[in-house]
Every structure is written in C-alpha cells, then in structure tokens.
Amino acid sequence: MSDSINPARAAGEEIRRAPLAVPRATRMPLSVSLGIGWIVLVVVVALAGDLLAPHAFTAIDLRNRLAGPFQAGHWLGTDELGRDILSRLIASVRISLLVALGATVLSATIGTSIGFLAAHARGKLEQFILMLVDFQAAMPFLLLALSVLAFLGNSLSLFVALMGLYGWERYARIARGLAIAADSQGYASAVRQLGAGPLRVYVRHILPNIASTLIVSMTLTFPEIILMESSLSFLGLGVQPPMTSLGNMVGFGRGYMTRAPWIMFAPAAMIVVTTLAVSVVGDWVRDRLDASLK
Amino acid sequence: MLRFILIRLLRAALTVLLVVTFAFAILRLSGDPALSILGDDASPQALAAFRHAWGLDDPLWVQYLNYIGAFFRAEFGQSMRSGEPALGLVLSRVPATLALTLPALALKLGIGLPLGVLAALHRGSATDRVVMAGAVAGFTVPSFVLGLVLVQLFSISLGWLPTGGAGDWQHLVLPVVTLGIGGAAMLARFVRSAMLEVLGQHYVRTASAKGLPWNAVVRRHALPNAAIPTITIVGLMVGNLLAGSVVVESVFSWPGIGNLLVVSVMSRDLSVVQCILLLVAITMVASNLAVDFLYGALDPRLRNANVSSTHSK
Numbered sequence: 001m002s003d004s005i006n007p008a009r010a011a012g013e014e015i016r017r018a019p020l021a022v023p024r025a026t027r028m029p030l031s032v033s034l035g036i037g038w039i040v041l042v043v044v045v046a047l048a049g050d051l052l053a054p055h056a057f058t059a060i061d062l063r064n065r066l067a068g069p070f071q072a073g074h075w076l077g078t079d080e081l082g083r084d085i086l087s088r089l090i091a092s093v094r095i096s097l098l099v100a101l102g103a104t105v106l107s108a109t110i111g112t113s114i115g116f117l118a119a120h121a122r123g124k125l126e127q128f129i130l131m132l133v134d135f136q137a138a139m140p141f142l143l144l145a146l147s148v149l150a151f152l153g154n155s156l157s158l159f160v161a162l163m164g165l166y167g168w169e170r171y172a173r174i175a176r177g178l179a180i181a182a183d184s185q186g187y188a189s190a191v192r193q194l195g196a197g198p199l200r201v202y203v204r205h206i207l208p209n210i211a212s213t214l215i216v217s218m219t220l221t222f223p224e225i226i227l228m229e230s231s232l233s234f235l236g237l238g239v240q241p242p243m244t245s246l247g248n249m250v251g252f253g254r255g256y257m258t259r260a261p262w263i264m265f266a267p268a269a270m271i272v273v274t275t276l277a278v279s280v281v282g283d284w285v286r287d288r289l290d291a292s293l294k
Numbered sequence: 295m296l297r298f299i300l301i302r303l304l305r306a307a308l309t310v311l312l313v314v315t316f317a318f319a320i321l322r323l324s325g326d327p328a329l330s331i332l333g334d335d336a337s338p339q340a341l342a343a344f345r346h347a348w349g350l351d352d353p354l355w356v357q358y359l360n361y362i363g364a365f366f367r368a369e370f371g372q373s374m375r376s377g378e379p380a381l382g383l384v385l386s387r388v389p390a391t392l393a394l395t396l397p398a399l400a401l402k403l404g405i406g407l408p409l410g411v412l413a414a415l416h417r418g419s420a421t422d423r424v425v426m427a428g429a430v431a432g433f434t435v436p437s438f439v440l441g442l443v444l445v446q447l448f449s450i451s452l453g454w455l456p457t458g459g460a461g462d463w464q465h466l467v468l469p470v471v472t473l474g475i476g477g478a479a480m481l482a483r484f485v486r487s488a489m490l491e492v493l494g495q496h497y498v499r500t501a502s503a504k505g506l507p508w509n510a511v512v513r514r515h516a517l518p519n520a521a522i523p524t525i526t527i528v529g530l531m532v533g534n535l536l537a538g539s540v541v542v543e544s545v546f547s548w549p550g551i552g553n554l555l556v557v558s559v560m561s562r563d564l565s566v567v568q569c570i571l572l573l574v575a576i577t578m579v580a581s582n583l584a585v586d587f588l589y590g591a592l593d594p595r596l597r598n599a600n601v602s603s604t605h606s607k
C-alpha cells in the first residue's frame with residue numbers, strides 16, 4: 001500500500017509547498033507527538049504480536065479464570081475462560097487495525113475511481129453518481145451495514161468489503177471536484193494533447209496532484225472506521241469468534257462488568273486512546289497540508 | 295420556487311426508490327428463498343410449487359415491479375420469528391425509541407450549539423481549547439464505551455440509577471446522556487467551524503467597521519449566516535431519530551427499534567430488517583426534504599440559482 005501512495009504524496013507535497021513556501025519546521029504540539037508515538041507503538045505491537053504475546057490468545061486456563069490484573073503471567077488479568085487479556089488485546093489490535101486499514105484503502109480506491117469516473121463522464125452518469133453520493137451521505141452507514149449482514153450472513157472477507165464502503169462518498173466528492181478543477185488547468189490538457197489516454201491522465205498526472213487532500217481525508221476516516229468496526233463487533237455482528245477484535249472483547253466483557261471489569265477496560269481504553277491519537281494527528285496533518293478541507 | 299420544490303420532491307422520490315432497489319438487490323443476492331425456507335431436502339416439486347406461489351419463477355423485472363408495488367401498499371410481510379406483521383412490530387417500537395432520541399436531540403442542541411458559538415467567539419482562548427478538547431474526546435469515545443462507563447459509575451458503584459431496561463424516568467437518564475454527549479461534541483465542533491468561517495467574512499468586518507456593537511454584529515450578521523450550514527447537520531440528526539440509537543439501545547437493553555434491529559439481524563428476520571431499513575430511509579428523506587425547503591426559505595440565493603447542484607456540505 002505505501003509503495004503506491006508515498007511517491008504520489010511526496011509529489012503532491014512538493015507542488016503544494018513550493019509556491020506557498022510553508023515553513024517546514026513549525027513546532028509540533030505535544031499532543032501530536034504523543035499521538036504519533038502511540039500510533040507507532042500500536043503498529044509495532046500489531047506487527048510483532050506473536051513475539052510479544054505471553055500466551056496464545058485462545059489458550060484456556062480454567063484454574064485461572066477471572067484473575068485480576070497485575071499478576072505475573074497475566075499482566076492484564078484473565079477472562080471467564082482463563083484466557084490472557086493481554087494476549088487477546090494484542091490479537092484484537094491486529095484484527096481491528098487490519099480491518100480498518102483494509103477498509104480505508106478500499107474505500108479510498110473505490111471512492112476516488114468513482115469520483116474520476118464522474119468527472120470524466122459528466123452528463124447523466126455524473127448526475128447518477130452524485131445521486132448515489134447524496135444517498136450514501138444521508139443514510140446511516142450502520143443501518144446499511146446491518147441490513148447487508150442480515151441478508152448475506154457474515155464472514156471476515158465480506159465484513160472488510162462492507163467496511164470498505166464506509167466513506168467512499170467523501171472521496172468520490174473530493175476526487176470529482178478536484179479532477180474537474182485540474183482538467184481546466186494547463187498540465188492536464190497538455191498531457192492530453194500529447195496523446196495520453198484518460199486513464200493515464202487521471203492516474204499518473206491528476207492523482208499525484210490531489211493525493212494530499214485524499215490522504216488527509218483518509219486520516220480523518222480511519223478513526224471513524226475503527227469506531228464503526230468496534231460498534232458492529234460490540235453488537236456481536238462484526239468480527240466473529242474465535243477471532244477477536246477490540247469491540248468484540250468489550251461486548252463479551254460486558255457480561256462480567258461487576259465481577260471482572262478489567263476484561264472490558266483494556267480493550268475500551270485501547271479503542272479510545274487509539275482513535276484519539278489518530279484524530280489528533282489527522283487534524284494536525286489536515287491543518288498543515290490542506291486548509292480547504294474542514 | 296415551484297421548480298425548486300418539484301426538483302427536490304423528485305430527488306426525494308428517487309432516493310426512496312434507490313433504497314427499495316437496494317433492499318430488493320440484497321434480498322435476491324441472499325440466496326434462493328425457496329431453499330432457505332423449505333430446507334435443503336425439500337422435493338423439487340415442492341420447491342417449484344413454492345416458487346410459483348410466491349412469483350419467484352417470474353422474470354426478475356416482474357419480481358422487481360411486484361416488490362415495488364408491495365412497498366407502496368405498505369406490505370412488508372410477517373416477522374419470521376413471531377409471525378406478527380413486520381410493519382406493526384416495527385411501529386410498536388417507535389415510541390420507545392423516540393422517548394430516548396427526542397430528549398437526546400434536545401440535549402445535543404442545548405449543549406452543542408451554545409458551546410460551539412462560544413468557542414468560535416473566543417477563538418484561541420482557554421474556553422475554546424477546553425470546548426474543543428471536550429469535542430474531540432466526545433467524538434473518539436464510542437457510545438458503547440461511554441454508556442458502559444456511565445453504568446459502571448452511576449449504577450454499579452454509586453447505585454443511583456438502573457443499569458438498563460425500561461420503566462420510569464430513571465431508566466431514561468443514562469441512555470439519553472450517552473446519546474446526547476456524543477452528538478453535542480460533534481455539533482459543537484461543526485458550529486464552531488461554521489461560525490469561524492462567517493466571522494472571517496467581509497460583511498462581518500463591514501458591520502463592525504460601521505460602528506455596530508459587537509453583540510449586534512454577532513446576533514444580526516454572524517449567527518443567522520452560520521445557522522444555514524448548521525441546519526444540514528441538525529437535519530441529519532432529526533433524520534437519525536429512529537436509527538441513531540442502535541448501539542445505545544443495545545447497551546441499555548432498551549426495547550426500541552435499534553434493539554429490534556439487532557435481534558432481527560442476528561436471527562436473520564429479513565422482513566423486519568427490510569421494514570426498518572425502509573422506514574428509516576423515509577424518515578431520512580423527509581428530513582432532508584425539510585432541510586432543503588428550510589434552506590430555500592432562509593437563503594434566497596439557493597432558490598433562484600442553480601437548483602440542480604447538490605446542497606450538501
């Protein structure tokens with residue numbers, strides 16, 4: 001994923017930066033540094049999960065059921081089957097990040113392509129796409145997702161695909177608007193005069209120029225997808241056991257709230273701190289890269 | 295003006311049609327209803343008779359038209375779990391959901407609007423930073439976490455309020471607060487940025503330059519203009535009155551539409567899910583329509599200018 005996006009982003013930044021001469025080294029606020037630190041930590045934990053987890057996340061230890069936190073061997077305690085909370089937390093972070101990352105990339109790709117299509121086609125097709133965009137923006141995503149899950153059943157691949165529709169309408173709107181604006185600028189028509197096909201113009205020339213705006217939009221959608229995934233999993237309609245995700249852990253821990261609140265506490269805190277970190281960093285990136293997005 | 299209204303009505307009808315089509319499409323994608331109802335070991339004759347009885351052997355477009363026809367006759371079939379008519383079942387849950395979402399909406403508006411305006415008027419001050427920090431926190435704490443924290447605190451530790459269920463007013467407090475805080479945070483953030491945008495406009499500068507007291511500038515020039523984009527968000531909240539409390543109802547075992555939806559999705563009670571989907575879609579479309587008309591009434595530019603462009607954001 002990073003291979004295809006980073007060069008584009010670099011190009012976008014260069015073009016944006018050069019004429020505006022934004023000072024490179026404005027001081028980073030403490031909250032942003034903390035946020036970046038937390039995100040790095042979470043990603044490292046997710047990547048090195050198997051090495052860090054003290055137990056297998058499905059390993060049952062019936063003699064140690066509902067053990068409290070801060071004990072050797074089970075630092076965050078155990079759940080009703082004696083499974084280690086820390087190990088389950090690490091496994092959950094992996095799944096939740098995987099779903100959120102997959103869904104973000106998917107929805108950015110789908111939305112941008114549709115936006116370009118609208119910009120390229122104009123006319124009736126554009127009107128139809130705009131109607132779909134309005135429809136998606138108006139209908140609560142949770143409700144659409146629940147109906148699809150009710151009709152089609154649930155599996156991880158379907159779930160990721162479904163989450164990959166979250167927020168496509170925003171990318172479509174942005175991509176369409178910016179592509180129409182870019183079409184009227186010199187460079188797009190210059191490339192077109194040289195004989196480049198529409199696909200080449202959009203992917204190789206326009207996309208790099210609007211990438212920074214799209215990336216800002218991705219950082220703002222990412223925490224929302226984490227929240228949406230955890231809400232669905234909390235309801236028992238998202239990630240299914242034996243797999244585990246953050247929302248899933250909170251959902252199951254809820255039954256033991258009075259006797260073992262730590263089951264619920266760790267994943268809940270994880271969701272809050274992670275979405276907070278991504279939002280703070282996302283806001284900061286937005287302010288620096290693109291003042292036109294609010 | 296008539297053209298404006300007609301175009302909006304047409305768009306609303308198209309949106310409802312789109313939702314019906316969506317429901318039809320996923321219904322057909324979900325597999326052969328004959329097989330799923332009669333079971334895998336049904337005889338071919340029984341399957342054929344079932345398909346014929348329900349019109350499943352008709353061409354797809356005939357089925358589609360029949361489906362739309364049934365929608366207009368408000369026939370949503372029976373709940374597979376209880377055998378009751380789906381529409382009646384869903385409608386019987388509406389009052390319970392509104393009992394949560396209406397006070398929550400009042401709470402959102404009562405907290406979100408003034409705080410957003412306050413933060414914008416004192417941009418960069420300590421007030422602004424506190425409000426914004428609260429708004430970000432309110433957005434990042436998912437409603438089920440907030441709800442469970444409130445239960446832990448006020449029901450389990452302090453024992454002041456019930457943990458869930460429906461009954462007297464005490465059962466309402468925690469779910470309403472849970473719903474209200476999240477929405478208020480979002481609204482405050484939005485109102486602040488709408489206000490800031492208006493405060494940066496030339497007409498505001500002109501108004502204060504000609505000597506108008508700041509209070510009057512805010513009241514007569516800034517607030518009405520910032521209200522216009524805010525109406526969109528409030529409209530979305532109104533449209534969400536029925537479907538906006540799915541998670542919270544589940545946390546507090548509240549017997550509303552959201553709870554019914556989750557239970558129906560789990561048991562794959564398709565006619566009930568479909569009915570909720572369409573009911574919410576109609577509420578949404580109606581509230582969007584109301585927003586469009588309000589826009590037209592408040593902002594003359596929209597009435598006369600390019601009516602076919604999308605108003606949203």
